[in-house]
Amino acid sequence: MMRLIDLFRHNALKKIIALVAAFCMWLFVMMEQDPEIEDTYTVPLTMSNVPYEFVALCDVKTVAVDARAPRSNFVKYDSNAFRVYANLEGLGEGEHEIIPRVVMPQGFELTETKPDVVKVKLDPLIEQQMPVELRTTGTTSQDAVVRDMIKSMEVVTVVGPKSFVEQTDKVFGTVNLSGNSSSFETQIPMNAVDEKGNVVPRVRVVPSVITVSVDIDSGLKKRIVPIVPELSVADGWELTKITVEPAQMEIVGAEPVINSIITLKTVPFTVQTGQRVFKSTLKLLVPDGVSVKADEVTVTAEVVRKAVMRE
Numbered sequence: 001m002m003r004l005i006d007l008f009r010h011n012a013l014k015k016i017i018a019l020v021a022a023f024c025m026w027l028f029v030m031m032e033q034d035p036e037i038e039d040t041y042t043v044p045l046t047m048s049n050v051p052y053e054f055v056a057l058c059d060v061k062t063v064a065v066d067a068r069a070p071r072s073n074f075v076k077y078d079s080n081a082f083r084v085y086a087n088l089e090g091l092g093e094g095e096h097e098i099i100p101r102v103v104m105p106q107g108f109e110l111t112e113t114k115p116d117v118v119k120v121k122l123d124p125l126i127e128q129q130m131p132v133e134l135r136t137t138g139t140t141s142q143d144a145v146v147r148d149m150i151k152s153m154e155v156v157t158v159v160g161p162k163s164f165v166e167q168t169d170k171v172f173g174t175v176n177l178s179g180n181s182s183s184f185e186t187q188i189p190m191n192a193v194d195e196k197g198n199v200v201p202r203v204r205v206v207p208s209v210i211t212v213s214v215d216i217d218s219g220l221k222k223r224i225v226p227i228v229p230e231l232s233v234a235d236g237w238e239l240t241k242i243t244v245e246p247a248q249m250e251i252v253g254a255e256p257v258i259n260s261i262i263t264l265k266t267v268p269f270t271v272q273t274g275q276r277v278f279k280s281t282l283k284l285l286v287p288d289g290v291s292v293k294a295d296e297v298t299v300t301a302e303v304v305r306k307a308v309m310r311e
Helices: 002-009 012-033 071-076 255-259
Strands: 036-048 054-057 062-070 083-087 094-098 101-103 109-114 118-137 145-151 155-161 170-176 184-189 191-193 204-206 209-217 221-228 231-233 237-245 248-253 264-266 269-271 277-285 290-292 296-305
Touching (some): 054 155, 062 071, 170 184, 221 255
Parallel strands (some): 036 083
Antiparallel strands (some): 036 062, 145 209, 170 191, 184 209, 248 290
16 A cells, blocks of 8 residues: 555656646547537337327428437437427317427537427317218129118217317218129228318217128019100199109119010199299109119109180
């Protein structure tokens, strides 16, 4: 121990000067070889403390974090070492401007975030029941026709942020009929769409899949026939410009029955006088053993007085 003390006392001044010089040299080298620089990290923006039963909606997905640190720190850390979040604690429904908070490793100094403020909308989670519509694609084999399609569920639930659920106009599933000649059962996914037929984002349909039983009859014949409205009017009046929508319709049934049908007629109807234009939905008289896609048509006519012949 004494030898160490004596060693330190011997030329103590020179040794102190050497230590100070070594420290200054180390400091010089560190400043020159590992200077402070600025760089940017791109970090995902996360939502923190989202209130219960709300969804946070934000168009900003990432934040550019400008930081200052020794060069060696930028070599040591990547963007995964940083966290940027928007703290939503205590906020309610609506749009809010939030200053992003940044958590970063020791040795870094935050200089700027881009953007420095983000807009976050808090939307309550809601659910809404909606009826299921069925659509078809493709056609059955030539001698087959769909008698009925039975859904396992008539109503499903749309769940999601309020502003998106309210955009939902319909929920539908599509049944592929291509080439089928006998009854079958299939599972089809549910689609939530808006008024323009676009899929509504951020919502889910519960259940997302339903089962549909398709009842198909085969050995049938199809034929398109015109529709004839059975209209009458009081004496002294007549009907002109009679139109039917649709003007013709496909009928399906056993071949002997279908071959005997030339037209489809509506139920007889007497048009009241005193109205210049008649427009009404009338039932079709569909023979037994025949099926049609719709059993009603729209009939339009003009009601006018008959011309009086004078001698």
